[in-house]
Amino acid sequence: MLLDQATPEQLREWESQLSQEYDAIVGKKLNLDVTRGKPSADQLDLSDALDGILDGNYVAANGTDTRNYGGIDGIPEAKRLGSDLMSVPADNILVGGNSSLTLMHQTMLTAYYFGLSGADSAWKNIDAPKVICPVPGYDRHFTVCEQLGIEMVTVPMTATGPDMDAVETLVKSDSRIRGMWCVPKYSNPTGVVYTDETVERIAKLGLIAHADFRVFWDNAYAVHDLVKSPATLASVFDLCNKHGTADSVVQFASTSKITHAGAGVAFVAASTTNLNGLKAFLGACTIGPDKVNQLRHARFLPNRDALMGHMAKHAALLQPRFDAVLSALSSAFDGTDLGNWETPEGGYFVSFDTRPGCAKETVRLAAEAGVKLTPAGATFPYGKDPEDRNIRIAPSVPSVDEVVGAMEVFVTCVKLASVRQALTR
Amino acid sequence: MLLDQATPEQLREWESQLSQEYDAIVGKKLNLDVTRGKPSADQLDLSDALDGILDGNYVAANGTDTRNYGGIDGIPEAKRLGSDLMSVPADNILVGGNSSLTLMHQTMLTAYYFGLSGADSAWKNIDAPKVICPVPGYDRHFTVCEQLGIEMVTVPMTATGPDMDAVETLVKSDSRIRGMWCVPKYSNPTGVVYTDETVERIAKLGLIAHADFRVFWDNAYAVHDLVKSPATLASVFDLCNKHGTADSVVQFASTSKITHAGAGVAFVAASTTNLNGLKAFLGACTIGPDKVNQLRHARFLPNRDALMGHMAKHAALLQPRFDAVLSALSSAFDGTDLGNWETPEGGYFVSFDTRPGCAKETVRLAAEAGVKLTPAGATFPYGKDPEDRNIRIAPSVPSVDEVVGAMEVFVTCVKLASVRQALTR
CATH class of the missing domain: 3.90.1150.10 (Aspartate Aminotransferase, domain 1)
Incomplete structure (x- = not known):
C-alpha cells in the first residue's frame, strides 16, 4: 500500500x-x-521475595539501624546497588525513596528555585529559563516543566538520539537554555539507544552552555535489555569527567521496572556540587528515605550479576x-x-x-x-x-x-x- | 535554692x-x-513483624496490586489506619510515603508557589507572607519556612497551647498572615495538650483570617500517651466543620514513632479542596507512594484497638x-x-x-x-x-x-x- x-x-x-x-x-x-x-x-512476581527478605536483620553492613530516622543520602549497600545499575561510583550516588520521578522533580525544583550550586545559580533569577525536550519524549518530564512554569523547547529525536546539531545551536544561541531532558537508553518512547557520539556531544555541552545548565539524564532503562547482545550506552559520567563538565549532567534511575514498580528504590548520580545542592533541599523536606526498603533491595540484588x-x-x-x-x-x-x-x-x-x-x-x-x-x-x-x-x-x-x-x-x-x-x- | x-x-x-x-x-x-x-x-523491635507480614499476598482489599504503579492518595486500608490514628474520616485522608515532614513541606510549598485552591491562592502572590510559629516549637517546621523564605512570627506557647489572644490579634491585624504551625498534642517540645478552648479558637481562625490562611496541624503524637487516662485532644476537624472553616486546617501524622521511624507511612487529613490542591502538586512529583509498605502497616495495625x-x-x-x-x-x-x-x-x-x-x-x-x-x-x-x-x-x-x-x-x-x-x- x-x-x-x-x-x-x-x-x-x-x-x-x-x-x-x-x-x-x-x-x-x-x-x-x-x-x-x-x-x-x-x-512483579519475580521480586516477591522482597517482603520478608530481611529475616529480622534490619542492620546495614556499616551498623546503621535502618529502622530509625536519618541518612539523607541512603545506606552504603543501596549506593552499591545504584552503582551496579548506573555504572557510576557509589560515592556519587544518593539513594532516595520509591520514585525517580520524585528525585527528578526535586532536582529541577531545586535548580529552579534554590539553585544546585548556591542561590545565585537558581534558574528563577532570569526571565523565562528554558529546557530542551527531545520529542517524542516522556510526558511526565514535560509535566514537571509545565508545573514549574519552565518553557520547553523541542528538538527532534533521531535514530542516534536527540538531533545534536539542533541542541548545540540552541545552547550556543540562547543563554536562557538551562536544562535538557534525556532518556538515553531505550528512549521513551522511541526505544533508541544514544550513540557514543551523541553521548560525547552531550557531555561536551557543559563547555558551551551556561554554568547553570543541567542535563537531566533519566536512565530509566539502564539494564532493561530485550536481546542478548544489546547496544551499550557510553558512560556520560566518564565523558563529563574527561571534558571537565561533571556538574552539567545529573543522572537518575530506579528499581521500579526491576523489582516492584511502586515500591522500589530510586537513585541520583551526580557530582559532589550537585549532590550537595540537592541534599540542601532534601534536608528541609525529610529526615531521610526508607532505609529498610533500601536494605531489602540491596539484599535481593547483592551484585551486578544478580541484577x-x-x-x-x-x-x-x-x-x-x-x-x-x-x-x-x-x-x-x-x-x-x-x-x-x-x-x-x-x-x-x-x-x-x-x-x-x-x-x-x-x-x-x-x-x-x-x-x-x-x-x-x-x-x-x-x-x-x-x-x-x-x-x-x-x-x-x-x-x-x-x-x-x-x-x-x-x-x-x-x-x-x-x-x-x-x-x- | x-x-x-x-x-x-x-x-x-x-x-x-x-x-x-x-x-x-x-x-x-x-x-x-x-x-x-x-x-x-x-x-523499634516492637514492629519487626512488618517485614514478611504480607506472606506473598500483595493485593489490597479492593483488588489493587500494591506492587505496581499508581494510587496517588493511598490504598483504602491505609486510609483506614490514618483514620484510626487521626480520628478523621478515611475519605479525608491521603496516604503518602515514609515522612510526614515531606507531606508538610509539600503542602506548604504548594500553598506558597502554586496555591492549595488554585493559582490565585498562592502565597507568593503577596509580598512577604507570614506564618505564625508558637515558641518554643519544632525546629524542622521552622526550617521549612526558612527554606521557602517565609517570614516567621512567634507567639508564646502556654500550658493551654499557643497564646490565642496573641494569635487572634495577629490574624486580625496583619493580612499577610497566611499560616500557623501547631503540634497540638504533646507539643514539641513542651509536651502540652491544647485545651478544648484553644482547639475551638484555632478552628474559628478561619472566620477572621485571610481565605488562604492554613493551620499546619502536625499531630505527630496523636496516640503517643504515657499515662493510662491521658488528656484528650478535641477534634479540630469536627470543630472546623461546625464553624464552616474546613479549608483552614490541614492535619498531618505518621507511623514514624509507632512502627519503624524511618520506614513508616505518613498521612494528610484535610478538606477536599486542600486534598485536591495537594494532589495537583503531587501528580507532577510522583506516580504514587509505596503502597506495599502501606499494606504492611494496615495489616500490622488492623484496627484502632490494635493500634x-x-x-x-x-x-x-x-x-x-x-x-x-x-x-x-x-x-x-x-x-x-x-x-x-x-x-x-x-x-x-x-x-x-x-x-x-x-x-x-x-x-x-x-x-x-x-x-x-x-x-x-x-x-x-x-x-x-x-x-x-x-x-x-x-x-x-x-x-x-x-x-x-x-x-x-x-x-x-x-x-x-x-x-x-x-x-x-
Whole structure:
C-alpha cells in the first residue's frame, strides 16, 4: 500500500475494504489496553521475595539501624546497588525513596528555585529559563516543566538520539537554555539507544552552555535489555569527567521496572556540587528515605550479576510481547508509506509515526474498536504533537495473545485513518 | 535554692560547691546523648513483624496490586489506619510515603508557589507572607519556612497551647498572615495538650483570617500517651466543620514513632479542596507512594484497638525514662527559682526553661561533662531563643540508667550556670 502513488479509485476501494474489516473488529467488542509502561503481574512476581527478605536483620553492613530516622543520602549497600545499575561510583550516588520521578522533580525544583550550586545559580533569577525536550519524549518530564512554569523547547529525536546539531545551536544561541531532558537508553518512547557520539556531544555541552545548565539524564532503562547482545550506552559520567563538565549532567534511575514498580528504590548520580545542592533541599523536606526498603533491595540484588540475571527473567517475559508488536508492524507496513518505527532492543515502548495528521484519528478508531492507546500527543509538551503523527505502544501488561489482538486492530486503524485522509486531498 | 533572695556570700559558696561537683562529673568522662526525639531499638523491635507480614499476598482489599504503579492518595486500608490514628474520616485522608515532614513541606510549598485552591491562592502572590510559629516549637517546621523564605512570627506557647489572644490579634491585624504551625498534642517540645478552648479558637481562625490562611496541624503524637487516662485532644476537624472553616486546617501524622521511624507511612487529613490542591502538586512529583509498605502497616495495625495496644507497649518502655527526667527535675528544682517545666503525659520531650540567659551556658557545660543536649535555641526560628532559656530533653533513646546519669549532669549544670550568672549581676 503506497498511498502517495494511489489513484482515487484505488483509495476508494481500499477505504471500502478497510471499513468492512474495521466494522468486523468493532463487532468483536474487544477490551484491550496497550497504554501503560508498567510491568505485568508476572514480572512483579519475580521480586516477591522482597517482603520478608530481611529475616529480622534490619542492620546495614556499616551498623546503621535502618529502622530509625536519618541518612539523607541512603545506606552504603543501596549506593552499591545504584552503582551496579548506573555504572557510576557509589560515592556519587544518593539513594532516595520509591520514585525517580520524585528525585527528578526535586532536582529541577531545586535548580529552579534554590539553585544546585548556591542561590545565585537558581534558574528563577532570569526571565523565562528554558529546557530542551527531545520529542517524542516522556510526558511526565514535560509535566514537571509545565508545573514549574519552565518553557520547553523541542528538538527532534533521531535514530542516534536527540538531533545534536539542533541542541548545540540552541545552547550556543540562547543563554536562557538551562536544562535538557534525556532518556538515553531505550528512549521513551522511541526505544533508541544514544550513540557514543551523541553521548560525547552531550557531555561536551557543559563547555558551551551556561554554568547553570543541567542535563537531566533519566536512565530509566539502564539494564532493561530485550536481546542478548544489546547496544551499550557510553558512560556520560566518564565523558563529563574527561571534558571537565561533571556538574552539567545529573543522572537518575530506579528499581521500579526491576523489582516492584511502586515500591522500589530510586537513585541520583551526580557530582559532589550537585549532590550537595540537592541534599540542601532534601534536608528541609525529610529526615531521610526508607532505609529498610533500601536494605531489602540491596539484599535481593547483592551484585551486578544478580541484577543482570534478574533482568534476563524480565526479558523472557517481555520479548514475545515486543515481537508481537514488531512483527505486526513489519508485515503490515514494510514497503508502504503508512508509517515509520524503530526496533527497540529494550525498554517498554514501541513508537510509531503515522503519516502526518493521522495519529489522533488512529487512536480514536482504535478506542471505538475496544483498544486503548496512549492519547496521541502525549509524547509532546502540552500534549500537542505539531504533526499529529506519534503513537506510543506499550505491550508489557497484556498477554501475548492480547498484544496480537491489539495490533490487528492497530494496523487496521492506521490503514483506515491514512486512506480516509488521503481521500480528502 | 532561691537565687533572687541569695546574698553574694551564699552565691559564692554555692558556686564553689557546684564547681566541685561539676569537676567530679567531668572526671567521670561520661558519653550520654539526650538530643534525639527518636525511638529506641527496643521500641523499634516492637514492629519487626512488618517485614514478611504480607506472606506473598500483595493485593489490597479492593483488588489493587500494591506492587505496581499508581494510587496517588493511598490504598483504602491505609486510609483506614490514618483514620484510626487521626480520628478523621478515611475519605479525608491521603496516604503518602515514609515522612510526614515531606507531606508538610509539600503542602506548604504548594500553598506558597502554586496555591492549595488554585493559582490565585498562592502565597507568593503577596509580598512577604507570614506564618505564625508558637515558641518554643519544632525546629524542622521552622526550617521549612526558612527554606521557602517565609517570614516567621512567634507567639508564646502556654500550658493551654499557643497564646490565642496573641494569635487572634495577629490574624486580625496583619493580612499577610497566611499560616500557623501547631503540634497540638504533646507539643514539641513542651509536651502540652491544647485545651478544648484553644482547639475551638484555632478552628474559628478561619472566620477572621485571610481565605488562604492554613493551620499546619502536625499531630505527630496523636496516640503517643504515657499515662493510662491521658488528656484528650478535641477534634479540630469536627470543630472546623461546625464553624464552616474546613479549608483552614490541614492535619498531618505518621507511623514514624509507632512502627519503624524511618520506614513508616505518613498521612494528610484535610478538606477536599486542600486534598485536591495537594494532589495537583503531587501528580507532577510522583506516580504514587509505596503502597506495599502501606499494606504492611494496615495489616500490622488492623484496627484502632490494635493500634492502641501497640502504643501501650511503647509507653511501657518510655514511661520510666520520662519518670527519671521528671523526678530529677522535681527533686532539684521544686521550690527554687532556677527553672520551669511542664509534666508531659505523652510525646517525646521534656522542655525546661532556665533563668533568662542560662540555656546556652547549661548546654555548653553539659557537653563538656559528656552529656549532649539539643543546642540551645533550636526550638526557636533561626535558632535564636531571645531569652536564651529553653532546653529540650529527649530521653527515649538512652537506657533508664543513662537518663538518670544525664539528669544528674543536667541538674548540676543548670545550677552552676544559674549561680554563676547571678554572681555577675
